[in-house]
Amino acid sequence: MNIIQSDASVLPDLANRNETDIAIQIESLECVCLATEIAKPVVTSFGKMLKRPALFLRIKDRHGNAGYGEVWCNFPSAGATYRKNLLGEEIFSLVVGRNFHSPAECYSFLTSKLQVLKNQSGDIGAISQCIAGLDVACWDLIARRADLPIRKLFSRASDVVPAYASGINPDSALEQMESARELGFNQFKLKVGFGLGRDTTNVEVFAKSLLPDETFMIDANQAWDVANALNASQRFKQFSPLWLEEPICADRPTREWQTLKTSTTIPLAAGENFADKEAFHEALSADWIDVVQPDVCKWGGLTGCIEIGRQAVAAGKMFCPHSLGGGIALAASAELLAIVGGTGMVEIDSNPNPFREKIFTQRTHNGCLHLHDQPGLNIDESEVVRLFDT
Numbered sequence: 001m002n003i004i005q006s007d008a009s010v011l012p013d014l015a016n017r018n019e020t021d022i023a024i025q026i027e028s029l030e031c032v033c034l035a036t037e038i039a040k041p042v043v044t045s046f047g048k049m050l051k052r053p054a055l056f057l058r059i060k061d062r063h064g065n066a067g068y069g070e071v072w073c074n075f076p077s078a079g080a081t082y083r084k085n086l087l088g089e090e091i092f093s094l095v096v097g098r099n100f101h102s103p104a105e106c107y108s109f110l111t112s113k114l115q116v117l118k119n120q121s122g123d124i125g126a127i128s129q130c131i132a133g134l135d136v137a138c139w140d141l142i143a144r145r146a147d148l149p150i151r152k153l154f155s156r157a158s159d160v161v162p163a164y165a166s167g168i169n170p171d172s173a174l175e176q177m178e179s180a181r182e183l184g185f186n187q188f189k190l191k192v193g194f195g196l197g198r199d200t201t202n203v204e205v206f207a208k209s210l211l212p213d214e215t216f217m218i219d220a221n222q223a224w225d226v227a228n229a230l231n232a233s234q235r236f237k238q239f240s241p242l243w244l245e246e247p248i249c250a251d252r253p254t255r256e257w258q259t260l261k262t263s264t265t266i267p268l269a270a271g272e273n274f275a276d277k278e279a280f281h282e283a284l285s286a287d288w289i290d291v292v293q294p295d296v297c298k299w300g301g302l303t304g305c306i307e308i309g310r311q312a313v314a315a316g317k318m319f320c321p322h323s324l325g326g327g328i329a330l331a332a333s334a335e336l337l338a339i340v341g342g343t344g345m346v347e348i349d350s351n352p353n354p355f356r357e358k359i360f361t362q363r364t365h366n367g368c369l370h371l372h373d374q375p376g377l378n379i380d381e382s383e384v385v386r387l388f389d390t
């Protein structure tokens with residue numbers, strides 16, 4: 001499969017936008033690093049989250065216009081503090097006071113400028129996550145300045161995006177499904193990777209609890225090798241999940257993914273742990289991937305993920321942005337899907353997270369988010385401002 005190589009300049013395409021509208025000069029960059037206790041851990045095949053961390057950032061231009069971003073920081077537990085230091089010590093001096101013609105130019109500049117540090121430190125992920133969060137803030141700023149939701153900078157963006165409930169853990173799967181159903185969801189993603197016997201029982205009970213118009217997906221969070229993944233997919237295929245997500249490690253060789261692809265009828269999903277654009281291109285070129293899932297605050301920001309999303313949709317894939325963070329990340333993810341379009345869904349974590357619940361106030365009805373028309377990211381700005389200014 002040939003991947004259309006773009007010029008990496010994701011630009012708003014509304015005819016009445018001129019260059020000045022999307023130019024940006026950052027005058028200040030602030031970060032707030034937070035964590036809150038939760039009563040019930042978020043359970044995955046590789047560990048439990050005992051707290052909900054968050055790293056939010058705010059930029060302002062010389063006119064006082066603000067833009068907000070979020071940096072993925074779920075793991076390890078000290079990750080938020082480290083990324084905050086990266087932003088303050090390595091990125092602040094690169095961007096503050098510099099003129100950029102667009103968010104995409106800022107993204108490309110940082111990606112190029114920080115490549116040596118990525119190589120020297122080996123901290124590819126953390127640095128990419130900081131760049132992604134800052135990119136989201138740049139898009140938020142230019143959209144707020146234009147008094148438009150980010151998606152309205154693009155001419156064919158939708159105001160409605162399908163959504164699904166994710167993060168459903170093996171200990172309380174049916175209760176979480178029912179709670180999500182009451183919140184307007186009709187598609188649900190179950191965690192697996194806790195032993196084949198337990199997984200099979202859970203998948204069967206889960207599948208048989210679906211109502212006629214409902215569907216489900218399975219997420220193994222990189223739990224297996226190829227042999228175990230094939231075993232699991234053989235067991236699960238009778239329940240017709242919409243996809244099987246990360247059955248093996250995201251960075252396993254293409255030939256292993258292709259082996260899975262040719263041996264199972266369940267569509268394969270991945271992308272939240274791809275380290276760079278080349279990994280997306282390789283998966284699309286090799287054609288083993290069915291569902292493409294970048295996380296807008298983990299790699300790429302809106303600039304990188306719009307480009308990958310368009311390539312995924314052009315290749316006939318489902319584009320389903322990953323999200324498991326605070327409300328800014330989710331808001332950016334929803335705007336991203338609205339811009340990219342296609343047949344995908346936005347992922348909404350069904351586990352409690354006060355940051356997400358307060359900041360992202362849009363609700364799901366009949367399996368869809370009907371996006372608000374507030375400027376920028378469509379978040380409750382007063383809640384975010386309170387985090388920075390108190």
Ligand SMILES: [Mg+2]
Binds near residue numbers: 219221245246272
């Ligand atoms: Mg996942």
